[in-house]
Amino acid sequence: MASLSPNALLLGAFEQLGAVGWLFFKTMKNLFRRPREHQILLQQLEEIGVRSLPVVSLTAAFGGLVFGFQTYTGFHRYIGPGSEAFAGPIITLGLAKELIPILVGLMISGRVGSSMAAEIGTMKITEQIDALHSLGANPIRYLVVPRTLAAFFMLPCLVLYGDIIGILCGYFYNVVLMGVNRVMYVQNTLMYLEIWDVATGLIKSCVFGVVIAIVGCWQGMETEGGAEGVGRATTRTVVISSISILILNFFISKLLPATLKGG
Amino acid sequence: MIRIIDLHKSFGPKVVLRGVSLTIEKGETMVVIGQSGSGKSVLIKHLIGLLKPDSGEIYIDDVEITRLDDDELLRVTRKFGLLFQGAALFDSMTVAENVRFGLERYTRLSEEEVRKRVSESLALVGLNDAECLMPFELSGGMKKRAGLARAIAYRPEIMLYDEPSTGIDPIRADAINDLIKKLKNDLGITSVVITHDMVSSYKIADRIAMLYDGEIIEVGTPEEIRNSKSAFIQQFIHGQAEGPIKDW
Numbered sequence: 429m430a431s432l433s434p435n436a437l438l439l440g441a442f443e444q445l446g447a448v449g450w451l452f453f454k455t456m457k458n459l460f461r462r463p464r465e466h467q468i469l470l471q472q473l474e475e476i477g478v479r480s481l482p483v484v485s486l487t488a489a490f491g492g493l494v495f496g497f498q499t500y501t502g503f504h505r506y507i508g509p510g511s512e513a514f515a516g517p518i519i520t521l522g523l524a525k526e527l528i529p530i531l532v533g534l535m536i537s538g539r540v541g542s543s544m545a546a547e548i549g550t551m552k553i554t555e556q557i558d559a560l561h562s563l564g565a566n567p568i569r570y571l572v573v574p575r576t577l578a579a580f581f582m583l584p585c586l587v588l589y590g591d592i593i594g595i596l597c598g599y600f601y602n603v604v605l606m607g608v609n610r611v612m613y614v615q616n617t618l619m620y621l622e623i624w625d626v627a628t629g630l631i632k633s634c635v636f637g638v639v640i641a642i643v644g645c646w647q648g649m650e651t652e653g654g655a656e657g658v659g660r661a662t663t664r665t666v667v668i669s670s671i672s673i674l675i676l677n678f679f680i681s682k683l684l685p686a687t688l689k690g691g
Numbered sequence: 692m693i694r695i696i697d698l699h700k701s702f703g704p705k706v707v708l709r710g711v712s713l714t715i716e717k718g719e720t721m722v723v724i725g726q727s728g729s730g731k732s733v734l735i736k737h738l739i740g741l742l743k744p745d746s747g748e749i750y751i752d753d754v755e756i757t758r759l760d761d762d763e764l765l766r767v768t769r770k771f772g773l774l775f776q777g778a779a780l781f782d783s784m785t786v787a788e789n790v791r792f793g794l795e796r797y798t799r800l801s802e803e804e805v806r807k808r809v810s811e812s813l814a815l816v817g818l819n820d821a822e823c824l825m826p827f828e829l830s831g832g833m834k835k836r837a838g839l840a841r842a843i844a845y846r847p848e849i850m851l852y853d854e855p856s857t858g859i860d861p862i863r864a865d866a867i868n869d870l871i872k873k874l875k876n877d878l879g880i881t882s883v884v885i886t887h888d889m890v891s892s893y894k895i896a897d898r899i900a901m902l903y904d905g906e907i908i909e910v911g912t913p914e915e916i917r918n919s920k921s922a923f924i925q926q927f928i929h930g931q932a933e934g935p936i937k938d939w
Contacts, residue, residue: 454761463796555779558741562773563793563845564765 451568451646452638455576458569465574472578476540476637480586483539487531488523488590492597495519495527500602512608516617519598521625528590529629530677533636536583537669541644544575545665548648549658557649567649576641583637584630591626624688632680636673643669692717693738693849693881698747700733707733708744709905720875720882722892724927725902726936731885732776734902735851738883739771740764751849769797772842776853778834780826780841786813787822790841798845812844813837815870832859839867843874850874852884856891868894889928893917901927903936 432440499515499522507514548571551557560567602608647661647668693715700708707730715721725731736742737749740756749756756767780789790809794800800808813819816836826834835858842850852871856864868891874880886892892899893913900910901924909921916924926934 550782554782555775555777556781558736559773559775559779559781559841561741561765561768562739562771562775563841564769564797565793566761566765568761 447650448642448646451572451649452642454568455572455642455645458566458573459577461566461569463569465570468570469574469578472574473582475543476536476578477582477585480536480539480582481589483535484532484586484590485593487535488528488593489597491527491531491590492519492523492594493601495522495594496598496601499598500606500608512602512606513612514616515602515608516599516613517620519602520595520617520621523594523598524591524621524626524629526629526677526681528594529587529632529636530673532583532587532590532633533640533673533677534670536579536586536636537640537643537673538666540579541640541665541669542662544641544644545647545651545661546658548645549651549661552649552651553654553657571648572641572645575645576638579637579641580634581637583633583640587629587633588626591629622687622689624685628681628684631684632677635676635680639672639676640669643672692750692752693883694748694750695734695738696748696750698734698737698749699745700730700737700742701745706905708737708747711747711902711905711907713900713907713910715881715883717881718875718879719897720871720884720895722884722886722896722899723902724887724889724892724899726927727887729902730905731902732853735773735853735883735885738851739768739773769793769845770848771851772845772847772849773851774835774839774842774853774855776857778826778838780829780834780837782826784826785822786818786824786826786829786837786840789826789837790844792841793845808844809840812840815843816840817866832863835859836863836867839870846878847880849881849883852882852886854886854888855884856886856888864888864891865894871895887927889930903927 496515496519499519500512503512503515548557551571557567557571560570599613603610603613644665647665651657651661695711695713698708698711711734713721723731723734733742737744738751740759744757747757751767751770754767756764759767780786781792784792787809790812791805794805794808809822810819813822816839818833818836818840821829821833821837826837829837835855839855850871855867855871859867871882871884872895875882882895884891884895896913898910898912899916900907901916902908903923909916909919909924911919916928919925922935926936
């Protein structure tokens with residue numbers, strides 16, 4: 429493959445950014461226009477939400493367990509026996525603000541984003557998207573809007589569900605397996621945890637949901653070149669949305685206030 | 692009426708259309724012939740707004756469509772029915788759901804009327820018993836007929852056919868030719884047919900236009916095309932490898 433100059437690479441990156449930005453703009457423009465595709469929205473809510481429950485359960489459970497294990501070890505080793513009860517707020521904060529939104533975002537980009545790209549990509553190469561247009565249907569309204577809305581609403585639900593599973597597993601490791609004082613663990617957690625910490629994770633997940641859906645749909649609609657093209661689109665979807673999630677996570681964390689309490 | 696004026700289209704360095712001009716009268720069946728890869732499908736996709744030209748104008752009933760925004764274009768698009776070369780059925784829907792897709796979204800027909808229209812359209816193409824089948828259960832020819840049923844269910848004013856007889860047996864192909872003629876005669880539908888099947892062309896065309904090297908090189912009645920002095924046309928209609936057309 430011929431190597432590209434840095435200028436050409438930069439230009440290509442801006443072109444791609446422009447294309448995805450344009451799709452996002454058109455999606456927002458069509459968000460409230462008729463006809464609304466309620467049936468597809470319901471299907472997507474089920475696909476993104478209900479069908480992702482097993483994978484989110486496993487991810488959150490083991491994320492909670494390993495985070496609980498490392499936090500317990502840290503307190504036990506560096507502060508001393510008895511201090512492990514302070515692991516509660518750290519586990520809860522870390523899971524709700526950072527770990528669960530990121531893990532769920534990455535899992536959903538792999539499970540749902542890639543399937544959106546594959547489905548829409550197959551429709552593209554078999555002219556089904558052209559057929560939509562020929563029947564007077566707007567492909568953005570029919571394909572992209574319901575998927576974006578569904579991802580926007582379901583990601584926070586999944587993250588909230590993941591938070592509960594993860595926090596319970598962190599509790600299980602520390603209190604049930606390692607014998608940390610239950611009352612102190614819970615008391616410390618409730619004392620230091622704010623609703624805002626959980627809300628931060630949910631706000632992030634809304635953004636991640638939109639990113640996953642828009643990138644998946646964009647890659648699907650850009651698909652060219654048969655089965656190989658569909659494969660490429662799915663891979664690119666996972667890579668682009670995963671990297672975007674990690675980068676956006678940092679900036680949203682920096683942008684949102686750490687606490688809503690004064691000081 | 693459709694008027695195409697000086698249409699140009701390139702994909703990267705590849706020039707596909709270099710100044711196509713063509714007028715199709717209301718109620719007329721225009722057959723566009725040309726080699727595979729000569730830009731016939733690209734031309735038809737411009738008519739329905741699936742592709743934007745690099746330059747040139749397309750008028751559909753005096754509305755210039757190349758500069759319309761998405762929603763205005765979709766309103767014009769609803770005048771069209773398009774039979775795709777590969778049928779392009781929605782593979783997650785049954786045949787009946789495919790046919791009713793446009794009807795239930797963009798018409799004010801009642802559920803009963805939609806159901807009746809779906810049955811009528813499927814009966815017209817001989818697929819009465821296929822309503823509940825999924826596209827993957829259909830043969831290539833059946834898919835094409837289901838695609839045609841979907842396109843005509845809407846009762847379009849203009850039908851575009853992209854290779855209607857490709858991939859189906861000669862008897863079915865002739866039945867589709869008869870159907871194209873019937874739609875023109877009974878409903879006064881304007882038709883643009885893209886094909887390289889000369890038997891079909893002579894049977895259904897009011898006029899035939901030959902697209903070669905990105906330009907329309909001749910337009911005439913089937914008789915005029917048959918008797919054309921152009922060596923390009925004679926080579927094409929007789930299917931000869933020897934002649935001025937070399938790029939095959």
